[in-house]
Amino acid sequence: MPYTSKTAALTAPRTFSLIERTIPMVAPDHVVVRIAATAVCHTDLGIYKGAYANLKYPVVMGHESTGVVEAAGDTVSHLKRGDPVIINPIISCGHCDMCQRDMQNLCRNAGLFGREVDGSLAELVHVAAKYAHPLPADIALDDATLIETLATVKHAQDRLGIKAGESVVVLGQGTTGLLHTQLAALAGANPVIAISRTRWKLDMATRMGAHHALDVSAEKALSEVMRLTGNHGADVVIDTAGGAATLQAAIDMIKPGGRLSPYAVSHECCTTFTTFPLYFKEISIIGSRALHPTDMAPSIDLVRAGKIDVKGFVSGTFPLGKTPEAFKAYEGNSNGVLRLVIDSRAS
Ligand SMILES: [Zn+2]
Ligand SMILES: [Zn+2]
Secondary structure (H helix, E strand, O other), rough: OEEEEEEEEEEEEEEEEEEEEEEEOOOOOOEEEEEEEEEHHHHHHHHHHOOOOOOOOOOOOEEEEEEEEEEOOOOOOOOOOEEEEEOOOOEOOOOOHHHHHHHHHOOOOOOOEEEOOOOOOOOOEEHHHHHHEEEEOOHHHHOHHHHHHHHHHHHHHHOOOOOOOEEEEEOOOOOOHHHHHHHHHHOOOOEEEEEEHHHHHHHHHHHHOOOEEEEEEHHHOOOHHHHHOOOOOOEEEOOOOOOOOHHHHHHHEEEEEEEEEEEOOOOOOOOOOOOHHOOOOOOOEOOOOOOOOHHHHHHHHHOOOOOOHHHEEEEEEHHHHHHHHHHHHHHHOOOOOOOEEEOOOOH
Protein backbone atom coordinates (compact mmCIF):
# COMPACT_ATOMS: atom_id res chain seq x y z
CA MET A 1 0.00 0.00 0.00
CA PRO A 2 1.34 3.46 -0.79
CA TYR A 3 1.53 5.80 2.19
CA THR A 4 -0.01 9.17 2.74
CA SER A 5 2.03 11.87 4.38
CA LYS A 6 1.13 15.26 5.80
CA THR A 7 3.48 17.69 4.07
CA ALA A 8 4.27 21.39 4.44
CA ALA A 9 4.68 22.65 0.86
CA LEU A 10 5.90 26.14 0.03
CA THR A 11 3.67 27.30 -2.83
CA ALA A 12 5.05 30.85 -3.17
CA PRO A 13 7.48 32.98 -1.13
CA ARG A 14 6.34 33.01 2.53
CA THR A 15 3.28 30.88 1.72
CA PHE A 16 2.80 27.34 2.94
CA SER A 17 0.09 24.87 2.14
CA LEU A 18 -0.36 21.89 4.46
CA ILE A 19 -1.32 19.02 2.17
CA GLU A 20 -1.60 15.23 2.12
CA ARG A 21 0.77 13.57 -0.31
CA THR A 22 1.07 10.03 -1.55
CA ILE A 23 4.41 8.35 -0.92
CA PRO A 24 5.07 5.46 -3.33
CA MET A 25 5.69 1.86 -2.36
CA VAL A 26 9.34 1.50 -1.43
CA ALA A 27 11.60 0.94 -4.48
CA PRO A 28 14.16 -1.90 -4.22
CA ASP A 29 17.14 0.42 -3.51
CA HIS A 30 15.18 3.02 -1.51
CA VAL A 31 13.89 3.49 2.00
CA VAL A 32 10.78 5.16 3.32
CA VAL A 33 11.76 7.22 6.36
CA ARG A 34 9.27 8.35 8.99
CA ILE A 35 10.68 11.81 9.69
CA ALA A 36 11.26 12.80 13.30
CA ALA A 37 13.02 16.16 13.19
CA THR A 38 14.05 18.71 10.60
CA ALA A 39 16.30 21.62 11.56
CA VAL A 40 15.69 24.88 9.73
CA CYS A 41 18.75 26.91 8.69
CA HIS A 42 19.65 30.05 6.71
CA THR A 43 19.41 28.14 3.43
CA ASP A 44 15.75 27.41 4.23
CA LEU A 45 15.18 31.03 5.17
CA GLY A 46 16.52 32.04 1.74
CA ILE A 47 14.18 29.56 0.02
CA TYR A 48 11.26 30.80 2.14
CA LYS A 49 11.92 34.42 1.17
CA GLY A 50 12.18 33.55 -2.54
CA ALA A 51 15.91 34.24 -2.85
CA TYR A 52 16.45 31.36 -5.29
CA ALA A 53 15.42 32.44 -8.79
CA ASN A 54 14.85 29.05 -10.41
CA LEU A 55 12.73 27.36 -7.76
CA LYS A 56 9.88 25.22 -8.99
CA TYR A 57 6.89 25.49 -6.67
CA PRO A 58 5.64 23.78 -4.69
CA VAL A 59 8.88 23.25 -2.78
CA VAL A 60 9.04 20.88 0.17
CA MET A 61 11.91 22.19 2.26
CA GLY A 62 13.89 20.31 4.90
CA HIS A 63 17.46 19.08 4.41
CA GLU A 64 18.76 18.63 7.98
CA SER A 65 16.63 15.61 8.68
CA THR A 66 16.47 12.62 10.95
CA GLY A 67 13.90 9.89 11.31
CA VAL A 68 13.28 6.17 11.55
CA VAL A 69 13.18 3.68 8.68
CA GLU A 70 9.57 2.73 8.01
CA ALA A 71 10.33 0.36 5.12
CA ALA A 72 13.51 -0.73 3.35
CA GLY A 73 13.63 -1.94 -0.26
CA ASP A 74 14.58 -5.50 -1.15
CA THR A 75 18.19 -4.74 -2.10
CA VAL A 76 18.93 -2.51 0.92
CA SER A 77 21.34 -4.27 3.25
CA HIS A 78 22.62 -1.54 5.60
CA LEU A 79 19.22 -0.53 7.02
CA LYS A 80 16.08 -2.19 8.25
CA ARG A 81 12.70 -1.08 9.56
CA GLY A 82 13.06 0.70 12.91
CA ASP A 83 16.62 1.97 12.39
CA PRO A 84 17.20 5.66 13.23
CA VAL A 85 18.81 7.53 10.33
CA ILE A 86 20.07 10.91 9.19
CA ILE A 87 19.69 11.91 5.56
CA ASN A 88 22.58 13.21 3.41
CA PRO A 89 20.75 15.88 1.40
CA ILE A 90 23.35 16.38 -1.35
CA ILE A 91 21.73 14.58 -4.26
CA SER A 92 24.18 13.77 -7.08
CA CYS A 93 23.58 12.36 -10.57
CA GLY A 94 26.15 9.55 -10.48
CA HIS A 95 27.25 9.95 -14.11
CA CYS A 96 28.84 13.39 -14.64
CA ASP A 97 32.61 13.88 -14.64
CA MET A 98 32.64 15.00 -10.98
CA CYS A 99 30.59 12.00 -9.82
CA GLN A 100 32.85 9.74 -11.89
CA ARG A 101 35.82 11.20 -9.98
CA ASP A 102 34.05 10.52 -6.66
CA MET A 103 33.47 14.23 -6.04
CA GLN A 104 29.70 14.00 -5.60
CA ASN A 105 29.48 17.29 -3.72
CA LEU A 106 30.62 19.02 -6.92
CA CYS A 107 28.15 17.14 -9.14
CA ARG A 108 27.28 19.12 -12.27
CA ASN A 109 23.62 18.20 -11.81
CA ALA A 110 23.51 18.36 -8.02
CA GLY A 111 20.29 19.13 -6.22
CA LEU A 112 19.49 19.68 -2.59
CA PHE A 113 16.99 17.38 -0.91
CA GLY A 114 14.65 20.07 0.40
CA ARG A 115 14.98 22.46 -2.53
CA GLU A 116 15.33 20.84 -5.97
CA VAL A 117 14.08 17.53 -4.57
CA ASP A 118 11.21 17.26 -2.07
CA GLY A 119 12.61 17.39 1.47
CA SER A 120 11.57 16.41 4.96
CA LEU A 121 8.91 18.91 6.08
CA ALA A 122 6.60 15.92 5.94
CA GLU A 123 5.73 12.80 7.91
CA LEU A 124 7.35 10.43 5.43
CA VAL A 125 9.94 10.60 2.64
CA HIS A 126 11.07 8.10 0.00
CA VAL A 127 14.81 8.38 -0.68
CA ALA A 128 17.56 6.28 -2.22
CA ALA A 129 18.98 4.22 0.62
CA LYS A 130 22.53 5.45 -0.06
CA TYR A 131 21.47 8.86 1.30
CA ALA A 132 20.26 7.41 4.62
CA HIS A 133 22.98 6.88 7.25
CA PRO A 134 22.34 4.87 10.41
CA LEU A 135 22.43 6.74 13.71
CA PRO A 136 23.21 5.32 17.12
CA ALA A 137 20.07 4.82 19.20
CA ASP A 138 21.29 7.03 22.04
CA ILE A 139 21.47 10.36 20.17
CA ALA A 140 18.26 12.40 20.38
CA LEU A 141 16.88 12.77 16.86
CA ASP A 142 16.36 16.54 17.15
CA ASP A 143 19.98 17.15 18.25
CA ALA A 144 21.18 14.69 15.60
CA THR A 145 19.94 16.98 12.81
CA LEU A 146 23.08 19.03 13.55
CA ILE A 147 25.23 16.20 12.19
CA GLU A 148 24.44 17.27 8.62
CA THR A 149 25.88 20.72 9.35
CA LEU A 150 28.79 19.14 11.21
CA ALA A 151 29.59 17.10 8.09
CA THR A 152 29.85 20.28 5.98
CA VAL A 153 32.10 21.85 8.64
CA LYS A 154 34.23 18.72 8.81
CA HIS A 155 34.51 18.72 5.02
CA ALA A 156 35.92 22.26 5.13
CA GLN A 157 38.34 21.52 7.96
CA ASP A 158 39.62 18.35 6.33
CA ARG A 159 40.45 20.47 3.31
CA LEU A 160 42.17 23.04 5.56
CA GLY A 161 44.25 20.34 7.25
CA ILE A 162 44.43 22.07 10.64
CA LYS A 163 47.35 20.77 12.71
CA ALA A 164 47.91 20.72 16.46
CA GLY A 165 49.38 23.97 17.73
CA GLU A 166 48.18 26.09 14.82
CA SER A 167 46.30 29.30 15.57
CA VAL A 168 42.76 29.40 14.19
CA VAL A 169 40.35 32.34 14.07
CA VAL A 170 36.64 31.60 13.53
CA LEU A 171 34.69 34.67 12.42
CA GLY A 172 31.04 34.40 13.44
CA GLN A 173 29.66 32.03 16.10
CA GLY A 174 26.36 30.90 14.66
CA THR A 175 25.78 27.18 14.26
CA THR A 176 28.54 26.64 11.70
CA GLY A 177 30.95 28.93 13.56
CA LEU A 178 30.43 27.07 16.82
CA LEU A 179 30.95 23.71 15.13
CA HIS A 180 34.11 25.06 13.45
CA THR A 181 35.33 26.24 16.86
CA GLN A 182 34.72 22.80 18.39
CA LEU A 183 36.34 20.91 15.54
CA ALA A 184 39.41 23.18 15.46
CA ALA A 185 39.88 22.73 19.22
CA LEU A 186 39.49 18.96 18.77
CA ALA A 187 42.25 19.05 16.14
CA GLY A 188 44.55 20.54 18.79
CA ALA A 189 44.63 24.05 17.34
CA ASN A 190 45.87 26.56 19.91
CA PRO A 191 44.80 29.23 20.28
CA VAL A 192 41.30 28.93 18.82
CA ILE A 193 39.93 32.48 18.72
CA ALA A 194 36.15 32.83 18.40
CA ILE A 195 34.78 36.19 17.25
CA SER A 196 31.16 37.34 17.47
CA ARG A 197 29.12 40.36 18.54
CA THR A 198 26.68 38.18 20.51
CA ARG A 199 27.58 37.45 24.13
CA TRP A 200 25.64 34.20 24.56
CA LYS A 201 27.18 32.78 21.42
CA LEU A 202 30.65 33.63 22.76
CA ASP A 203 29.77 31.89 26.03
CA MET A 204 28.81 28.81 24.00
CA ALA A 205 32.07 29.09 22.03
CA THR A 206 34.05 29.09 25.28
CA ARG A 207 32.13 26.03 26.47
CA MET A 208 32.92 24.39 23.14
CA GLY A 209 36.65 24.83 23.42
CA ALA A 210 37.56 28.35 22.24
CA HIS A 211 40.64 29.62 24.09
CA HIS A 212 39.61 33.21 23.49
CA ALA A 213 36.16 34.63 22.77
CA LEU A 214 36.26 38.19 21.45
CA ASP A 215 33.19 40.40 21.61
CA VAL A 216 34.19 42.62 18.70
CA SER A 217 33.37 42.95 15.01
CA ALA A 218 35.70 41.15 12.60
CA GLU A 219 36.80 44.53 11.22
CA LYS A 220 37.98 45.64 14.67
CA ALA A 221 39.53 42.36 15.80
CA LEU A 222 42.89 42.69 14.06
CA SER A 223 44.96 44.14 16.92
CA GLU A 224 43.66 41.59 19.44
CA VAL A 225 44.24 38.66 17.07
CA MET A 226 47.79 39.90 16.48
CA ARG A 227 48.37 40.19 20.23
CA LEU A 228 47.01 36.67 20.87
CA THR A 229 49.21 35.19 18.14
CA GLY A 230 52.46 36.80 19.28
CA ASN A 231 52.14 39.39 16.50
CA HIS A 232 52.41 36.68 13.85
CA GLY A 233 48.78 36.53 12.70
CA ALA A 234 46.70 33.37 12.48
CA ASP A 235 47.65 30.21 10.61
CA VAL A 236 44.03 29.72 9.60
CA VAL A 237 41.04 32.07 9.43
CA ILE A 238 37.58 30.61 8.85
CA ASP A 239 34.90 33.11 7.78
CA THR A 240 31.42 31.84 8.68
CA ALA A 241 29.85 35.32 8.41
CA GLY A 242 30.50 36.30 4.79
CA GLY A 243 30.62 39.65 3.07
CA ALA A 244 33.39 41.92 1.83
CA ALA A 245 34.27 43.61 5.11
CA THR A 246 34.65 40.32 6.97
CA LEU A 247 36.73 38.81 4.18
CA GLN A 248 39.02 41.84 4.17
CA ALA A 249 39.45 41.48 7.93
CA ALA A 250 40.17 37.77 7.50
CA ILE A 251 42.93 38.45 4.97
CA ASP A 252 44.47 41.09 7.24
CA MET A 253 44.74 38.74 10.24
CA ILE A 254 46.31 35.76 8.42
CA LYS A 255 50.03 35.22 8.85
CA PRO A 256 52.30 34.83 5.82
CA GLY A 257 51.79 31.36 4.36
CA GLY A 258 48.41 31.00 6.12
CA ARG A 259 45.11 29.60 4.88
CA LEU A 260 41.69 31.18 4.46
CA SER A 261 38.38 29.33 4.41
CA PRO A 262 35.65 31.54 2.92
CA TYR A 263 33.14 29.08 4.41
CA ALA A 264 30.05 31.33 4.46
CA VAL A 265 27.92 31.31 1.32
CA SER A 266 27.98 34.94 0.19
CA HIS A 267 27.09 36.67 -3.05
CA GLU A 268 28.36 40.08 -1.98
CA CYS A 269 30.81 41.68 -4.43
CA CYS A 270 34.22 42.39 -2.93
CA THR A 271 35.32 45.65 -4.52
CA THR A 272 37.15 47.31 -1.65
CA PHE A 273 40.40 45.38 -1.62
CA THR A 274 43.05 44.11 -3.99
CA THR A 275 44.58 40.68 -4.39
CA PHE A 276 47.98 42.07 -3.39
CA PRO A 277 47.93 40.58 0.16
CA LEU A 278 47.21 37.15 -1.34
CA TYR A 279 50.41 37.50 -3.36
CA PHE A 280 52.46 39.16 -0.67
CA LYS A 281 51.54 36.78 2.16
CA GLU A 282 51.14 33.76 -0.16
CA ILE A 283 47.72 33.04 1.30
CA SER A 284 45.92 29.86 0.25
CA ILE A 285 42.16 30.28 -0.24
CA ILE A 286 40.57 26.90 0.34
CA GLY A 287 36.96 26.62 -0.81
CA SER A 288 34.61 23.91 0.32
CA ARG A 289 31.15 23.04 -0.86
CA ALA A 290 28.56 21.13 1.12
CA LEU A 291 29.63 17.64 2.16
CA HIS A 292 30.89 14.45 0.61
CA PRO A 293 29.02 11.21 1.37
CA THR A 294 32.11 9.95 3.19
CA ASP A 295 31.88 12.88 5.65
CA MET A 296 28.68 11.51 7.19
CA ALA A 297 29.85 8.38 9.04
CA PRO A 298 32.88 10.06 10.72
CA SER A 299 30.67 12.98 11.76
CA ILE A 300 28.18 10.58 13.34
CA ASP A 301 31.11 8.89 15.11
CA LEU A 302 32.38 12.22 16.49
CA VAL A 303 29.01 12.81 18.12
CA ARG A 304 28.60 9.20 19.26
CA ALA A 305 32.03 9.34 20.93
CA GLY A 306 31.15 12.61 22.70
CA LYS A 307 33.97 14.47 20.94
CA ILE A 308 31.61 16.97 19.34
CA ASP A 309 28.66 18.29 21.34
CA VAL A 310 25.51 18.94 19.28
CA LYS A 311 23.34 19.74 22.29
CA GLY A 312 22.15 23.27 22.91
CA PHE A 313 21.76 24.33 19.27
CA VAL A 314 17.97 23.89 19.08
CA SER A 315 16.43 27.25 20.01
CA GLY A 316 12.82 26.13 19.62
CA THR A 317 10.60 23.31 18.33
CA PHE A 318 7.40 23.53 16.31
CA PRO A 319 5.07 20.72 15.22
CA LEU A 320 4.83 20.08 11.46
CA GLY A 321 1.39 21.71 11.36
CA LYS A 322 2.90 24.95 12.70
CA THR A 323 5.57 25.21 10.00
CA PRO A 324 4.30 28.64 8.83
CA GLU A 325 4.57 29.96 12.40
CA ALA A 326 8.08 28.50 12.72
CA PHE A 327 9.34 30.30 9.64
CA LYS A 328 7.68 33.54 10.69
CA ALA A 329 9.42 33.33 14.05
CA TYR A 330 12.74 32.49 12.42
CA GLU A 331 12.57 35.37 9.95
CA GLY A 332 11.72 37.75 12.78
CA ASN A 333 14.73 36.72 14.87
CA SER A 334 17.26 34.99 12.63
CA ASN A 335 20.24 36.19 14.66
CA GLY A 336 18.74 35.04 17.95
CA VAL A 337 18.17 31.49 16.75
CA LEU A 338 20.74 28.79 16.10
CA ARG A 339 18.36 26.13 14.80
CA LEU A 340 14.58 25.77 14.89
CA VAL A 341 13.34 22.23 14.69
CA ILE A 342 10.15 21.10 12.99
CA ASP A 343 8.89 17.97 14.71
CA SER A 344 7.07 15.72 12.21
CA ARG A 345 5.95 13.39 15.00
CA ALA A 346 3.77 16.12 16.50
CA SER A 347 0.81 17.59 14.66
ZN1 LIG B 1 21.11 23.81 6.22
ZN1 LIG C 1 27.03 14.17 -11.06
